[in-house]
Amino acid sequence: MIEVKNLRKTFPHKDTQNKKAEKVAVENLSLTIGTGEIFGLLGPNGAGKTTTIRMLTMLSRPTSGEILYDGKHIGNADDARQIKQMIGVVPQNLNFDQDLTVGENLELHARLYHMNREEREARIAELLEYVELQNVINDGVRQLSGGMKRRLLIARALIHRPEILFLDEPTVALDPQVRWRIWELVRRLAKDGATVLITTHYIEEAEELCDRVAIMNKGKLIDVDTPQNFINRFGRFVAEWRDDVHRDFRFFNTREEARQFIGTIDAASSIRKSNLEDVFIELTGRKEGL
Ligand SMILES: Nc1ncnc2c1ncn2[C@@H]1O[C@H](COP(=O)(O)OP(=O)(O)OP(=O)(O)O)[C@@H](O)[C@H]1O
Numbered sequence: 001m002i003e004v005k006n007l008r009k010t011f012p013h014k015d016t017q018n019k020k021a022e023k024v025a026v027e028n029l030s031l032t033i034g035t036g037e038i039f040g041l042l043g044p045n046g047a048g049k050t051t052t053i054r055m056l057t058m059l060s061r062p063t064s065g066e067i068l069y070d071g072k073h074i075g076n077a078d079d080a081r082q083i084k085q086m087i088g089v090v091p092q093n094l095n096f097d098q099d100l101t102v103g104e105n106l107e108l109h110a111r112l113y114h115m116n117r118e119e120r121e122a123r124i125a126e127l128l129e130y131v132e133l134q135n136v137i138n139d140g141v142r143q144l145s146g147g148m149k150r151r152l153l154i155a156r157a158l159i160h161r162p163e164i165l166f167l168d169e170p171t172v173a174l175d176p177q178v179r180w181r182i183w184e185l186v187r188r189l190a191k192d193g194a195t196v197l198i199t200t201h202y203i204e205e206a207e208e209l210c211d212r213v214a215i216m217n218k219g220k221l222i223d224v225d226t227p228q229n230f231i232n233r234f235g236r237f238v239a240e241w242r243d244d245v246h247r248d249f250r251f252f253n254t255r256e257e258a259r260q261f262i263g264t265i266d267a268a269s270s271i272r273k274s275n276l277e278d279v280f281i282e283l284t285g286r287k288e289g290l
Contacts, residue, residue: 090168237252
């Protein structure tokens with residue numbers, strides 16, 4: 001279990017008068033993530049997702065607040081060593097050694113975990129099979145497609161058999177087919193017992209993949225729930241309408257209520273089932289013309 005209590009992160013910054021000020025990236029964030037969950041952090045650009053992941057994975061020190069893994073405290077040096085063994089990180093940027101092959105990149109990473117040669121060879125073969133890259137073990141990473149690179153990053157993060165995997169925007173800039181393949185892999189990881197924490201600004205990704213989703217905006221946690229509960233809470237149907245400039249919508253519990261509402265407005269309109277994107281817009285604020 002991961003417990004996050006009143007987490008806060010500020011960065012030094014200069015205000016418009018060029019005076020020293022503080023930029024609050026994450027404020028008063030409290031969360032509990034259960035073992036075996038696929039948990040999503042969803043939010044628009046600048047919401048604080050990456051900053052949160054960086055604190056959870058010990059790449060950045062919180063300004064205040066606590067992070068506990070199964071009761072172990074990241075601020076305690078002995079605990080931190082154990083936590084590092086528990087977690088694997090798939091970063092947003094593809095930070096491979098571009099001059100090495102697929103196999104060599106994994107080999108380098110395995111050495112960091114002090115695995116002996118026999119262990120390294122067996123684990124690399126096992127992981128390449130798991131992510132279906134066994135045929136490119138001797139190819140340079142430059143030769144891989146975007147989706148293959150992402151799968152290699154996942155394999156690399158799994159080398160030391162972590163119980164918890166962090167994925168920061170794992171399908172950014174990937175084609176829909178490739179995205180599906182990454183989702184399959186993440187689902188398989190969770191089925192095999194891993195806890196997965198994923199940041200995304202793709203709402204569909206959170207809806208498809210995550211058991212629970214935390215919606216963040218401007219550094220703050222807005223709400224946490226399962227995608228289905230979010231939809232049920234706001235209303236299973238949406239009446240949507242538009243005039244020349246604006247598009248807007250409203251939630252309803254039944255199609256009939258939505259139909260009655262639409263009868264009262266004078267604009268092009270339609271009724272459809274609601275989705276997490278509607279909830280997200282409702283919670284993070286509507287923009288002019290949506
Ligand atoms: N090292 C830093 N120095 C100053 N400000 C920072 C730093 N890192 C993040 N921020 C600021 O903190 C806020 C949250 O950024 P963060 O990258 O965590 O958001 P995000 O939700 O991951 O967004 P994105 O999807 O754009 O990556 C932003 O306003 C950002 O400018």
